Amino acid sequence: MRDAYHEELDSISDSLVEMARLVGSAIGRATTAMLDSDLKLAENVIEADQRVDELQHELEARAIALLARQQPVATDLRIVVTSLRMSADLERSGDLAQHVAKLARLRYPDRAVPSDLHATILEMGQLAQRLMAKAAEVIITKDVDLALQLEQDDDEMDLLHRTLFQHLMDDRWKHGIETAVDVTLLGRYYERFADHAVSVAKRVVYLVTGEHADELQADAQPEIQAVPGAESA
Amino acid sequence: MRDAYHEELDSISDSLVEMARLVGSAIGRATTAMLDSDLKLAENVIEADQRVDELQHELEARAIALLARQQPVATDLRIVVTSLRMSADLERSGDLAQHVAKLARLRYPDRAVPSDLHATILEMGQLAQRLMAKAAEVIITKDVDLALQLEQDDDEMDLLHRTLFQHLMDDRWKHGIETAVDVTLLGRYYERFADHAVSVAKRVVYLVTGEHADELQADAQPEIQAVPGAESA
Numbered sequence: 001m002r003d004a005y006h007e008e009l010d011s012i013s014d015s016l017v018e019m020a021r022l023v024g025s026a027i028g029r030a031t032t033a034m035l036d037s038d039l040k041l042a043e044n045v046i047e048a049d050q051r052v053d054e055l056q057h058e059l060e061a062r063a064i065a066l067l068a069r070q071q072p073v074a075t076d077l078r079i080v081v082t083s084l085r086m087s088a089d090l091e092r093s094g095d096l097a098q099h100v101a102k103l104a105r106l107r108y109p110d111r112a113v114p115s116d117l118h119a120t121i122l123e124m125g126q127l128a129q130r131l132m133a134k135a136a137e138v139i140i141t142k143d144v145d146l147a148l149q150l151e152q153d154d155d156e157m158d159l160l161h162r163t164l165f166q167h168l169m170d171d172r173w174k175h176g177i178e179t180a181v182d183v184t185l186l187g188r189y190y191e192r193f194a195d196h197a198v199s200v201a202k203r204v205v206y207l208v209t210g211e212h213a214d215e216l217q218a219d220a221q222p223e224i225q226a227v228p229g230a231e232s233a
Numbered sequence: 234m235r236d237a238y239h240e241e242l243d244s245i246s247d248s249l250v251e252m253a254r255l256v257g258s259a260i261g262r263a264t265t266a267m268l269d270s271d272l273k274l275a276e277n278v279i280e281a282d283q284r285v286d287e288l289q290h291e292l293e294a295r296a297i298a299l300l301a302r303q304q305p306v307a308t309d310l311r312i313v314v315t316s317l318r319m320s321a322d323l324e325r326s327g328d329l330a331q332h333v334a335k336l337a338r339l340r341y342p343d344r345a346v347p348s349d350l351h352a353t354i355l356e357m358g359q360l361a362q363r364l365m366a367k368a369a370e371v372i373i374t375k376d377v378d379l380a381l382q383l384e385q386d387d388d389e390m391d392l393l394h395r396t397l398f399q400h401l402m403d404d405r406w407k408h409g410i411e412t413a414v415d416v417t418l419l420g421r422y423y424e425r426f427a428d429h430a431v432s433v434a435k436r437v438v439y440l441v442t443g444e445h446a447d448e449l450q451a452d453a454q455p456e457i458q459a460v461p462g463a464e465s466a
Contacts, residue, residue, distance in 0.1 A: 064314055071304040081297055081317065088321065168410055177406055177413050181398070184417045 005070050008062065012083050015059045017136050019090040020200065022052050024132030026097035027193055031125025034104035034186075035118060037111045045101035052094035059087045075207075082203050086139070089196040089203075093132065096193045100125075103182060112182045114175045117167055124160045124190040127153060131197035138201045142208050147201040157194040161187050238303050241295065245316050248292045250369050252323040253433065255285050257365030259330035260426055264358025267337035267419075268351060270344045278334035285327035292320045308440075315436050319372070322429040322436075326365065329426045333358075336415060345415045347408045350400055354416075357393045357423040360386060364430035371434045375441050380434040390427040394420050 026045050033042035063080050066072070072080060103112050113121045131153050138147045164187045167173065168180055259278050266275035296313050299305070305313060336345050346354045364386050371380045397420045400406065401413055438444065 064310060067300065067314070068306045068310050073301045077297060077301050081300070084314065084317070085321070088318070165414070168414055173410055177401055177410070180410050180413050181401055181417045184414045185421065188418065188421065 005066070005072075005076075008066055008070075009076070009079060012059060012062060012066070012080070013139060015055055015062075016083060016086050016090065016200075017139050019052055019055050019059075019087065019094075020132055020136035020139065020197075022048070022055070023090055023093040023097055024129050024136065026052075026094060027100065027125060027132065027190075028129040030097045030100035030104065031122065031128075033101055034112055035122060035125075037104065037108055039105060039108045042101040042104040042108070046098055046105065049094045049098040052091060056087045056091040060084060079207060082207055086200050086203050089199050093193050093196040096189045096196075099189050100186065103186065107182070112179070112186070114179060117164065117183060120160055120163050120167070121186065121190075124157065124164075124187070127157055127160065128190050128193045128197070131157070131194050135197040135200040138204050142204055144205050144208055147205045150198045150201040154194050154198045157191060161191050238299070238305075241299050241303075242309070242312060245292060245296060245299070245313070246372060248288055248295075249316060249319050249323065249372050249433075252285055252288050252292075252320065252327075253365055253369035253372065253430075255281070255288070256323055256326040256330055257362050257369065259285075259327060260333065260358060260365065260423075261362040263330045263333035263337065264355065264361075266334055267345055268355060268358075270337065270341055272338060272341045275334040275337040275341070279331055279338065282327045282331040285324060289320045289324040293317060311440060315440055319433050319436055322432050326426050326429040329422045329429075332422050333419065336419065340415070345412070345419070347412060350397065350416060353393055353396050353400070354419065354423075357390065357397075357420070360390055360393065361423050361426045361430070364390070364427050368430040368433040371437050375437055377438050377441055380438045383431045383434040387427050387431045390424060394424050 026048060029041055030045045032038065033045060063084050066080055067077075070076075106112075131150055134146060134150055134153070137143070138150070164183060168183060173180065259281060262274055263278045265271065266278060296317050299313055300310075303309075339345075364383055367379060367383055367386070370376070371383070397416060401416060406413065
Protein backbone atom coordinates (compact mmCIF):
# COMPACT_ATOMS: atom_id res chain seq x y z
CA MET A 1 0.00 0.00 0.00
CA ARG A 2 2.78 2.44 0.88
CA ASP A 3 4.52 1.71 -2.42
CA ALA A 4 1.45 2.45 -4.51
CA TYR A 5 1.14 5.59 -2.42
CA HIS A 6 4.62 6.84 -3.19
CA GLU A 7 4.17 5.95 -6.84
CA GLU A 8 1.08 8.15 -6.83
CA LEU A 9 3.03 11.00 -5.19
CA ASP A 10 5.72 10.63 -7.86
CA SER A 11 3.14 10.75 -10.61
CA ILE A 12 1.73 13.98 -9.16
CA SER A 13 5.23 15.43 -9.23
CA ASP A 14 5.63 14.25 -12.85
CA SER A 15 2.43 16.07 -13.80
CA LEU A 16 3.72 19.28 -12.21
CA VAL A 17 6.92 19.00 -14.21
CA GLU A 18 4.94 18.41 -17.40
CA MET A 19 2.75 21.44 -16.67
CA ALA A 20 5.84 23.59 -16.06
CA ARG A 21 7.37 22.43 -19.34
CA LEU A 22 4.19 23.13 -21.28
CA VAL A 23 3.74 26.63 -19.90
CA GLY A 24 7.46 27.41 -20.29
CA SER A 25 7.22 26.43 -23.94
CA ALA A 26 3.96 28.39 -24.27
CA ILE A 27 5.45 31.68 -23.04
CA GLY A 28 8.40 31.26 -25.42
CA ARG A 29 6.16 30.53 -28.39
CA ALA A 30 3.70 33.29 -27.48
CA THR A 31 6.58 35.78 -27.40
CA THR A 32 7.77 34.63 -30.82
CA ALA A 33 4.21 34.81 -32.18
CA MET A 34 3.92 38.38 -30.94
CA LEU A 35 7.29 39.63 -32.13
CA ASP A 36 6.89 37.98 -35.57
CA SER A 37 3.15 38.59 -35.79
CA ASP A 38 2.68 34.87 -36.51
CA LEU A 39 -1.06 34.16 -36.32
CA LYS A 40 -0.76 30.37 -36.65
CA LEU A 41 1.70 30.13 -33.82
CA ALA A 42 -0.47 32.41 -31.65
CA GLU A 43 -3.51 30.21 -32.24
CA ASN A 44 -1.47 27.13 -31.52
CA VAL A 45 -0.48 28.57 -28.11
CA ILE A 46 -4.07 29.57 -27.35
CA GLU A 47 -5.36 26.07 -28.09
CA ALA A 48 -2.51 24.28 -26.30
CA ASP A 49 -3.48 25.85 -22.98
CA GLN A 50 -6.38 23.43 -22.80
CA ARG A 51 -3.90 20.60 -22.14
CA VAL A 52 -2.50 22.53 -19.18
CA ASP A 53 -6.00 22.97 -17.77
CA GLU A 54 -6.69 19.25 -18.22
CA LEU A 55 -3.47 18.34 -16.46
CA GLN A 56 -4.42 20.56 -13.55
CA HIS A 57 -7.85 19.00 -13.21
CA GLU A 58 -6.41 15.49 -13.39
CA LEU A 59 -3.78 16.39 -10.83
CA GLU A 60 -6.35 17.87 -8.45
CA ALA A 61 -8.60 14.84 -8.75
CA ARG A 62 -5.67 12.52 -8.02
CA ALA A 63 -4.47 14.61 -5.10
CA ILE A 64 -7.92 14.63 -3.53
CA ALA A 65 -8.34 10.89 -4.11
CA LEU A 66 -4.95 10.37 -2.47
CA LEU A 67 -5.96 12.44 0.56
CA ALA A 68 -9.18 10.44 0.89
CA ARG A 69 -7.67 6.99 0.38
CA GLN A 70 -4.30 7.24 2.06
CA GLN A 71 -4.93 9.99 4.58
CA PRO A 72 -1.33 11.14 4.73
CA VAL A 73 -0.03 13.10 7.72
CA ALA A 74 2.92 15.39 8.41
CA THR A 75 5.34 15.80 5.49
CA ASP A 76 3.35 13.67 3.04
CA LEU A 77 0.23 15.72 3.71
CA ARG A 78 2.18 18.93 3.12
CA ILE A 79 3.51 17.57 -0.16
CA VAL A 80 0.00 16.89 -1.45
CA VAL A 81 -1.40 20.26 -0.34
CA THR A 82 1.62 22.10 -1.74
CA SER A 83 1.23 20.26 -5.04
CA LEU A 84 -2.29 21.61 -5.31
CA ARG A 85 -0.93 25.12 -4.89
CA MET A 86 1.86 24.61 -7.39
CA SER A 87 -0.61 23.32 -9.96
CA ALA A 88 -2.68 26.50 -9.44
CA ASP A 89 0.46 28.62 -10.04
CA LEU A 90 1.24 26.67 -13.21
CA GLU A 91 -2.31 26.80 -14.54
CA ARG A 92 -2.32 30.58 -14.05
CA SER A 93 1.03 30.87 -15.81
CA GLY A 94 -0.52 29.06 -18.75
CA ASP A 95 -3.32 31.64 -18.81
CA LEU A 96 -0.76 34.45 -18.89
CA ALA A 97 1.10 32.86 -21.83
CA GLN A 98 -2.29 32.58 -23.52
CA HIS A 99 -2.95 36.29 -22.90
CA VAL A 100 0.30 37.15 -24.70
CA ALA A 101 -0.76 34.95 -27.63
CA LYS A 102 -4.22 36.54 -27.68
CA LEU A 103 -2.67 39.98 -27.90
CA ALA A 104 -0.59 38.78 -30.87
CA ARG A 105 -3.78 37.48 -32.52
CA LEU A 106 -5.69 40.67 -31.73
CA ARG A 107 -3.11 42.94 -33.39
CA TYR A 108 -2.38 40.64 -36.35
CA PRO A 109 -1.23 41.48 -39.02
CA ASP A 110 0.22 44.44 -37.13
CA ARG A 111 2.79 43.96 -34.44
CA ALA A 112 1.82 44.82 -30.87
CA VAL A 113 5.43 45.64 -30.01
CA PRO A 114 7.24 48.56 -31.71
CA SER A 115 10.76 47.84 -32.98
CA ASP A 116 12.54 49.85 -30.29
CA LEU A 117 10.99 47.60 -27.63
CA HIS A 118 11.52 44.36 -29.53
CA ALA A 119 14.77 43.51 -27.71
CA THR A 120 13.32 44.20 -24.24
CA ILE A 121 10.21 42.11 -24.83
CA LEU A 122 12.33 39.32 -26.31
CA GLU A 123 14.47 39.33 -23.17
CA MET A 124 11.38 39.26 -20.93
CA GLY A 125 9.98 36.31 -22.88
CA GLN A 126 13.25 34.40 -22.76
CA LEU A 127 13.75 35.12 -19.08
CA ALA A 128 10.19 33.98 -18.31
CA GLN A 129 10.83 30.74 -20.19
CA ARG A 130 14.15 30.21 -18.39
CA LEU A 131 12.55 30.86 -15.00
CA MET A 132 9.93 28.23 -15.68
CA ALA A 133 12.55 25.73 -16.90
CA LYS A 134 14.41 26.24 -13.62
CA ALA A 135 11.18 25.86 -11.65
CA ALA A 136 10.64 22.49 -13.36
CA GLU A 137 14.20 21.49 -12.45
CA VAL A 138 13.61 22.54 -8.84
CA ILE A 139 10.52 20.30 -8.70
CA ILE A 140 12.64 17.38 -9.95
CA THR A 141 15.84 17.94 -7.98
CA LYS A 142 14.48 19.78 -4.91
CA ASP A 143 17.69 21.82 -5.20
CA VAL A 144 17.35 24.71 -2.74
CA ASP A 145 20.30 26.66 -4.20
CA LEU A 146 18.78 26.54 -7.65
CA ALA A 147 15.45 27.67 -6.18
CA LEU A 148 17.14 30.70 -4.65
CA GLN A 149 18.64 31.56 -8.05
CA LEU A 150 15.12 32.13 -9.31
CA GLU A 151 14.79 35.13 -7.05
CA GLN A 152 17.82 36.72 -8.65
CA ASP A 153 16.38 36.01 -12.08
CA ASP A 154 13.19 37.65 -10.91
CA ASP A 155 15.15 40.80 -9.98
CA GLU A 156 16.31 40.80 -13.59
CA MET A 157 12.67 40.65 -14.69
CA ASP A 158 11.90 43.67 -12.48
CA LEU A 159 14.75 45.54 -14.17
CA LEU A 160 13.39 44.71 -17.62
CA HIS A 161 9.95 45.81 -16.49
CA ARG A 162 11.43 49.10 -15.32
CA THR A 163 13.14 49.53 -18.70
CA LEU A 164 9.79 49.03 -20.36
CA PHE A 165 8.23 51.73 -18.19
CA GLN A 166 11.10 54.11 -18.91
CA HIS A 167 10.36 53.74 -22.62
CA LEU A 168 6.67 54.35 -21.98
CA MET A 169 7.27 57.45 -19.89
CA ASP A 170 9.89 58.90 -22.22
CA ASP A 171 8.70 62.16 -23.78
CA ARG A 172 9.88 60.86 -27.14
CA TRP A 173 7.32 57.98 -27.03
CA LYS A 174 5.73 58.12 -30.46
CA HIS A 175 3.70 54.93 -30.66
CA GLY A 176 0.43 56.27 -29.34
CA ILE A 177 -1.90 55.16 -26.60
CA GLU A 178 -3.02 51.79 -27.98
CA THR A 179 0.55 50.54 -28.09
CA ALA A 180 1.20 52.00 -24.64
CA VAL A 181 -1.76 50.01 -23.30
CA ASP A 182 -0.56 46.83 -25.04
CA VAL A 183 2.96 47.22 -23.71
CA THR A 184 1.68 47.94 -20.18
CA LEU A 185 -0.39 44.75 -20.18
CA LEU A 186 2.43 42.70 -21.72
CA GLY A 187 4.83 43.89 -19.04
CA ARG A 188 2.37 42.83 -16.40
CA TYR A 189 1.83 39.39 -17.97
CA TYR A 190 5.56 38.61 -18.03
CA GLU A 191 6.04 39.88 -14.52
CA ARG A 192 3.18 37.80 -13.14
CA PHE A 193 4.40 34.75 -15.07
CA ALA A 194 7.81 35.16 -13.42
CA ASP A 195 6.16 35.59 -10.01
CA HIS A 196 4.37 32.27 -10.40
CA ALA A 197 7.60 30.48 -11.43
CA VAL A 198 9.33 31.91 -8.34
CA SER A 199 6.35 30.91 -6.23
CA VAL A 200 6.61 27.29 -7.43
CA ALA A 201 10.31 27.19 -6.54
CA LYS A 202 9.67 28.74 -3.13
CA ARG A 203 7.01 26.19 -2.33
CA VAL A 204 9.58 23.45 -2.97
CA VAL A 205 12.04 25.24 -0.67
CA TYR A 206 9.35 25.34 1.98
CA LEU A 207 8.77 21.60 1.70
CA VAL A 208 12.50 20.90 1.94
CA THR A 209 13.53 23.36 4.64
CA GLY A 210 10.26 23.98 6.51
CA GLU A 211 10.82 27.74 6.39
CA HIS A 212 7.81 29.94 7.04
CA ALA A 213 5.43 30.72 4.19
CA ASP A 214 5.58 34.41 5.18
CA GLU A 215 9.16 34.70 4.06
CA LEU A 216 8.52 32.57 1.03
CA GLN A 217 5.42 34.24 -0.33
CA ALA A 218 5.93 35.43 -3.91
CA ASP A 219 2.38 36.53 -4.59
CA ALA A 220 2.74 40.20 -3.71
CA GLN A 221 4.65 41.64 -6.61
CA PRO A 222 5.97 45.19 -6.75
CA GLU A 223 4.76 46.11 -10.23
CA ILE A 224 3.84 49.61 -9.15
CA GLN A 225 7.35 50.18 -7.85
CA ALA A 226 8.61 49.38 -11.33
CA VAL A 227 7.19 52.70 -12.45
CA PRO A 228 9.94 55.32 -12.45
CA GLY A 229 9.72 57.51 -9.37
CA ALA A 230 7.85 54.92 -7.37
CA GLU A 231 8.64 54.71 -3.70
CA SER A 232 9.75 51.31 -2.48
CA ALA A 233 7.23 49.04 -0.82
CA MET B 234 -14.74 14.28 18.34
CA ARG B 235 -17.09 14.82 15.38
CA ASP B 236 -18.52 17.91 17.04
CA ALA B 237 -15.16 19.51 17.56
CA TYR B 238 -14.52 18.69 13.92
CA HIS B 239 -17.59 20.50 12.64
CA GLU B 240 -16.84 23.42 14.91
CA GLU B 241 -13.43 23.62 13.31
CA LEU B 242 -15.00 23.53 9.82
CA ASP B 243 -17.34 26.35 10.84
CA SER B 244 -14.47 28.41 12.13
CA ILE B 245 -12.65 27.98 8.79
CA SER B 246 -15.78 29.24 7.06
CA ASP B 247 -15.93 32.19 9.49
CA SER B 248 -12.36 33.10 8.61
CA LEU B 249 -13.20 33.06 4.91
CA VAL B 250 -16.11 35.41 5.52
CA GLU B 251 -13.88 37.72 7.56
CA MET B 252 -11.27 37.74 4.79
CA ALA B 253 -13.95 38.55 2.20
CA ARG B 254 -15.22 41.42 4.35
CA LEU B 255 -11.76 42.84 4.88
CA VAL B 256 -10.82 42.76 1.19
CA GLY B 257 -14.24 44.11 0.16
CA SER B 258 -13.74 47.04 2.51
CA ALA B 259 -10.15 47.42 1.26
CA ILE B 260 -11.13 47.79 -2.40
CA GLY B 261 -13.78 50.35 -1.47
CA ARG B 262 -11.37 52.38 0.64
CA ALA B 263 -8.56 52.08 -1.91
CA THR B 264 -10.90 53.47 -4.57
CA THR B 265 -11.83 56.40 -2.35
CA ALA B 266 -8.16 57.02 -1.53
CA MET B 267 -7.36 57.13 -5.22
CA LEU B 268 -10.24 59.31 -6.32
CA ASP B 269 -9.74 61.77 -3.44
CA SER B 270 -5.94 61.48 -3.41
CA ASP B 271 -6.11 60.70 0.31
CA LEU B 272 -2.63 59.57 1.35
CA LYS B 273 -3.60 58.54 4.90
CA LEU B 274 -6.41 56.33 3.69
CA ALA B 275 -4.14 54.77 1.05
CA GLU B 276 -1.52 53.92 3.67
CA ASN B 277 -4.19 52.54 5.94
CA VAL B 278 -5.31 50.14 3.17
CA ILE B 279 -1.72 49.13 2.42
CA GLU B 280 -1.04 48.29 6.07
CA ALA B 281 -4.38 46.56 6.63
CA ASP B 282 -3.56 43.91 4.02
CA GLN B 283 -1.23 42.32 6.53
CA ARG B 284 -4.25 41.16 8.53
CA VAL B 285 -5.64 39.42 5.44
CA ASP B 286 -2.33 37.62 4.93
CA GLU B 287 -2.30 36.56 8.59
CA LEU B 288 -5.84 35.23 8.33
CA GLN B 289 -4.86 33.22 5.28
CA HIS B 290 -1.86 31.68 7.02
CA GLU B 291 -3.91 30.84 10.10
CA LEU B 292 -6.62 29.34 7.95
CA GLU B 293 -4.15 27.21 6.01
CA ALA B 294 -2.50 25.96 9.18
CA ARG B 295 -5.87 25.02 10.64
CA ALA B 296 -7.03 23.34 7.43
CA ILE B 297 -3.86 21.25 7.24
CA ALA B 298 -4.10 20.35 10.93
CA LEU B 299 -7.70 19.30 10.33
CA LEU B 300 -6.72 17.10 7.41
CA ALA B 301 -4.00 15.46 9.51
CA ARG B 302 -6.06 14.98 12.66
CA GLN B 303 -9.51 14.19 11.35
CA GLN B 304 -8.70 12.73 7.94
CA PRO B 305 -12.00 13.73 6.37
CA VAL B 306 -13.27 11.95 3.27
CA ALA B 307 -15.81 12.71 0.53
CA THR B 308 -17.69 15.99 0.98
CA ASP B 309 -15.85 17.07 4.12
CA LEU B 310 -12.52 16.60 2.39
CA ARG B 311 -13.72 18.69 -0.55
CA ILE B 312 -14.85 21.43 1.80
CA VAL B 313 -11.41 21.69 3.37
CA VAL B 314 -9.54 21.62 0.04
CA THR B 315 -11.96 24.15 -1.47
CA SER B 316 -11.51 26.43 1.55
CA LEU B 317 -7.78 26.49 0.87
CA ARG B 318 -8.49 27.63 -2.68
CA MET B 319 -10.98 30.26 -1.61
CA SER B 320 -8.50 31.66 0.88
CA ALA B 321 -5.94 31.95 -1.94
CA ASP B 322 -8.51 33.87 -4.04
CA LEU B 323 -9.24 36.20 -1.14
CA GLU B 324 -5.59 36.77 -0.28
CA ARG B 325 -4.91 37.69 -3.90
CA SER B 326 -7.91 40.05 -3.93
CA GLY B 327 -6.36 41.79 -0.92
CA ASP B 328 -3.13 42.24 -2.90
CA LEU B 329 -5.09 43.81 -5.73
CA ALA B 330 -6.82 46.28 -3.40
CA GLN B 331 -3.37 47.07 -2.04
CA HIS B 332 -2.10 47.73 -5.59
CA VAL B 333 -4.86 50.30 -6.08
CA ALA B 334 -3.89 51.97 -2.79
CA LYS B 335 -0.20 51.94 -3.78
CA LEU B 336 -1.03 53.68 -7.02
CA ALA B 337 -2.91 56.35 -5.03
CA ARG B 338 0.16 56.77 -2.80
CA LEU B 339 2.53 56.84 -5.78
CA ARG B 340 0.67 59.69 -7.51
CA TYR B 341 -0.11 61.69 -4.36
CA PRO B 342 -0.72 64.64 -4.24
CA ASP B 343 -1.80 64.27 -7.86
CA ARG B 344 -4.75 62.12 -8.82
CA ALA B 345 -4.08 58.99 -10.86
CA VAL B 346 -7.56 59.19 -12.39
CA PRO B 347 -8.55 62.15 -14.63
CA SER B 348 -11.94 63.73 -13.94
CA ASP B 349 -13.63 62.36 -17.04
CA LEU B 350 -12.89 58.80 -15.84
CA HIS B 351 -13.78 59.45 -12.20
CA ALA B 352 -17.34 58.10 -12.56
CA THR B 353 -16.24 54.92 -14.35
CA ILE B 354 -13.54 54.11 -11.81
CA LEU B 355 -15.95 54.85 -8.97
CA GLU B 356 -18.42 52.40 -10.49
CA MET B 357 -15.71 49.75 -10.91
CA GLY B 358 -14.67 50.18 -7.28
CA GLN B 359 -18.24 50.01 -6.00
CA LEU B 360 -19.05 47.00 -8.15
CA ALA B 361 -15.89 45.22 -6.96
CA GLN B 362 -16.90 45.86 -3.35
CA ARG B 363 -20.46 44.67 -4.01
CA LEU B 364 -19.22 41.50 -5.71
CA MET B 365 -17.08 40.67 -2.69
CA ALA B 366 -19.95 41.38 -0.28
CA LYS B 367 -22.08 38.93 -2.28
CA ALA B 368 -19.26 36.37 -2.28
CA ALA B 369 -19.18 36.61 1.54
CA GLU B 370 -22.94 36.11 1.63
CA VAL B 371 -22.62 33.08 -0.66
CA ILE B 372 -20.07 31.54 1.73
CA ILE B 373 -22.52 32.04 4.60
CA THR B 374 -25.79 31.05 2.91
CA LYS B 375 -24.49 28.65 0.21
CA ASP B 376 -27.19 30.28 -1.94
CA VAL B 377 -26.64 29.01 -5.50
CA ASP B 378 -28.93 31.60 -7.09
CA LEU B 379 -27.03 34.42 -5.44
CA ALA B 380 -23.77 32.86 -6.61
CA LEU B 381 -25.04 32.88 -10.19
CA GLN B 382 -25.90 36.59 -9.84
CA LEU B 383 -22.20 37.27 -9.41
CA GLU B 384 -21.59 36.23 -12.99
CA GLN B 385 -24.04 38.86 -14.21
CA ASP B 386 -22.34 41.45 -12.03
CA ASP B 387 -19.06 40.36 -13.57
CA ASP B 388 -20.48 41.03 -17.04
CA GLU B 389 -21.15 44.55 -15.82
CA MET B 390 -17.50 44.80 -14.78
CA ASP B 391 -16.45 43.74 -18.28
CA LEU B 392 -18.66 46.50 -19.70
CA LEU B 393 -17.07 49.09 -17.41
CA HIS B 394 -13.65 47.80 -18.42
CA ARG B 395 -14.61 48.21 -22.06
CA THR B 396 -15.76 51.78 -21.36
CA LEU B 397 -12.38 52.48 -19.82
CA PHE B 398 -10.62 51.19 -22.93
CA GLN B 399 -12.86 53.25 -25.17
CA HIS B 400 -11.73 56.35 -23.30
CA LEU B 401 -8.12 55.29 -23.65
CA MET B 402 -8.38 54.62 -27.36
CA ASP B 403 -10.34 57.78 -28.09
CA ASP B 404 -8.36 60.16 -30.31
CA ARG B 405 -9.33 62.96 -27.98
CA TRP B 406 -7.42 61.34 -25.07
CA LYS B 407 -5.41 64.20 -23.64
CA HIS B 408 -4.02 62.84 -20.38
CA GLY B 409 -0.75 61.51 -21.72
CA ILE B 410 0.96 58.18 -21.48
CA GLU B 411 1.58 58.00 -17.73
CA THR B 412 -2.11 58.32 -16.98
CA ALA B 413 -2.91 55.84 -19.75
CA VAL B 414 -0.57 53.33 -18.10
CA ASP B 415 -2.12 53.98 -14.66
CA VAL B 416 -5.65 53.58 -15.98
CA THR B 417 -4.72 50.38 -17.86
CA LEU B 418 -3.30 48.82 -14.69
CA LEU B 419 -6.24 50.02 -12.59
CA GLY B 420 -8.69 48.46 -15.01
CA ARG B 421 -6.83 45.21 -14.77
CA TYR B 422 -6.78 45.27 -10.93
CA TYR B 423 -10.54 45.75 -10.69
CA GLU B 424 -11.21 43.11 -13.28
CA ARG B 425 -8.99 40.55 -11.55
CA PHE B 426 -10.52 41.44 -8.19
CA ALA B 427 -13.97 40.73 -9.63
CA ASP B 428 -12.72 37.45 -11.13
CA HIS B 429 -11.57 36.27 -7.73
CA ALA B 430 -14.92 37.17 -6.12
CA VAL B 431 -16.72 35.21 -8.85
CA SER B 432 -14.29 32.35 -8.38
CA VAL B 433 -15.08 32.17 -4.64
CA ALA B 434 -18.81 32.04 -5.37
CA LYS B 435 -18.33 29.36 -8.03
CA ARG B 436 -16.34 27.20 -5.69
CA VAL B 437 -19.27 27.29 -3.26
CA VAL B 438 -21.62 26.29 -6.10
CA TYR B 439 -19.32 23.41 -6.89
CA LEU B 440 -19.45 22.20 -3.30
CA VAL B 441 -23.23 22.43 -3.22
CA THR B 442 -24.11 21.05 -6.65
CA GLY B 443 -21.04 18.97 -7.53
CA GLU B 444 -20.88 20.55 -10.97
CA HIS B 445 -17.60 20.20 -12.85
CA ALA B 446 -14.82 22.67 -12.15
CA ASP B 447 -14.40 23.12 -15.93
CA GLU B 448 -17.69 24.92 -16.19
CA LEU B 449 -17.04 26.82 -13.02
CA GLN B 450 -13.54 28.05 -13.63
CA ALA B 451 -13.30 31.83 -13.39
CA ASP B 452 -9.56 32.14 -13.65
CA ALA B 453 -9.30 32.74 -17.38
CA GLN B 454 -10.54 36.27 -17.81
CA PRO B 455 -11.09 37.92 -21.18
CA GLU B 456 -9.37 41.25 -20.50
CA ILE B 457 -7.90 41.35 -23.98
CA GLN B 458 -11.37 41.04 -25.48
CA ALA B 459 -12.30 44.16 -23.55
CA VAL B 460 -10.14 46.15 -25.95
CA PRO B 461 -12.33 47.66 -28.66
CA GLY B 462 -12.10 45.66 -31.86
CA ALA B 463 -11.01 42.51 -30.05
CA GLU B 464 -12.35 39.27 -31.43
CA SER B 465 -14.27 37.18 -28.95
CA ALA B 466 -12.51 34.32 -27.20
